[in-house]
Amino acid sequence: MKIGEWENEVRKNISSIVDTKTKYSSNKELRILVGDYNRASVSNTTSVLESVGLNVTIANSGIEIIERIKNNEKYDLIISNNIYDSGHCDGPETLMRLREIDNFNIPVIVLTVSKGKRDMFVNGYGFNEYMEKLLTQDKVMETLPKLFKDLEFTKIESNKSA
Numbered sequence: 366m367k368i369g370e371w372e373n374e375v376r377k378n379i380s381s382i383v384d385t386k387t388k389y390s391s392n393k394e395l396r397i398l399v400g401d402y403n404r405a406s407v408s409n410t411t412s413v414l415e416s417v418g419l420n421v422t423i424a425n426s427g428i429e430i431i432e433r434i435k436n437n438e439k440y441d442l443i444i445s446n447n448i449y450d451s452g453h454c455d456g457p458e459t460l461m462r463l464r465e466i467d468n469f470n471i472p473v474i475v476l477t478v479s480k481g482k483r484d485m486f487v488n489g490y491g492f493n494e495y496m497e498k499l500l501t502q503d504k505v506m507e508t509l510p511k512l513f514k515d516l517e518f519t520k521i522e523s524n525k526s527a
Contacts, residue, residue, distance in 0.1 A: 368432060371425035375404055381412035383501050388522040391418035393513060398433060398440040400424040400459070401476070402450035406498060410444065410476065413500045417518050425449075427459030434463060440471055442512065444496070447477035447486075457490040464491075472512045476500060 382405065397414055401407035402425050411421045422440070424430045426449045434440075443463070447456040454462065456475050463469050472493035475486045483495040493512055496504050510516045 368424075368429060368436075371429070372423035375407055375411065375423055379408050379412055381416070382409040383413065383499055385412050385416035385502065386523065387416070387502065387520060389417040389502070389506070389518040390521050392515070392517045392519070393441075394420065395441045395509075395513065395516075396420045396422070396439065397442045397444060398422050398424060398430060398438070399444045399476075400427060400430045400449070401446040402426060403446075406446070410498075410500045413502055413505060414444075417502055417505050419505075427454035427456065427462075430459055431462050431466075434466060434469065434471070442509070443471055443473045444476050445473055447475050447479060456492075457486075460490060460492060474508065474512075 397419050399407060399410050399421055401410060407423055411423060414421045424433060427445065430443060430445060445456045445459050449455060460473050474494040474496055475492040476496050476498060478498045480497060486492045486495045494508055496508055506518045
């Protein structure tokens with residue numbers, strides 16, 4: 366699959382599994398590269414991140430993440446799944462290969478179904494941060510300010526159903 370094809374496919378039917386009716390804005394223009402092979406998961410992750418005012422690009426594998434960085438695409442943050450369906454380059458290997466790129470200094474968050482494994486991923490593998498699936502607005506607004514000082518989210522819209 367060519368770079369960008371996966372994103373086009375996912376964006377055709379993007380939806381959130383969790384509630385994203387409340388919209389927020391961010392005081393920083395952050396560009397985030399999200400890597401995940403599962404259509405439902407990446408759709409939810411993208412919907413959540415965009416609902417809090419962040420700009421998202423989607424990759425379907427660790428290999429695509431690495432290719433995008435080597436192609437000098439600019440991102441402020443990478444959120445990588447722990448495991449990729451293709452069997453090539455899981456989350457920790459993706460991180461290791463990214464760190465081998467000259468001048469690579471983008472924070473990388475692992476997004477995983479592995480519950481309670483923050484210490485293993487952050488202290489063991491060296492990810493900058495850890496978030497558990499399913500991603501929610503609260504998790505994003507709690508985690509990202511740890512990496513980006515002065516990052517704030519402001520509620521701009523709330524669609525409450527009666």
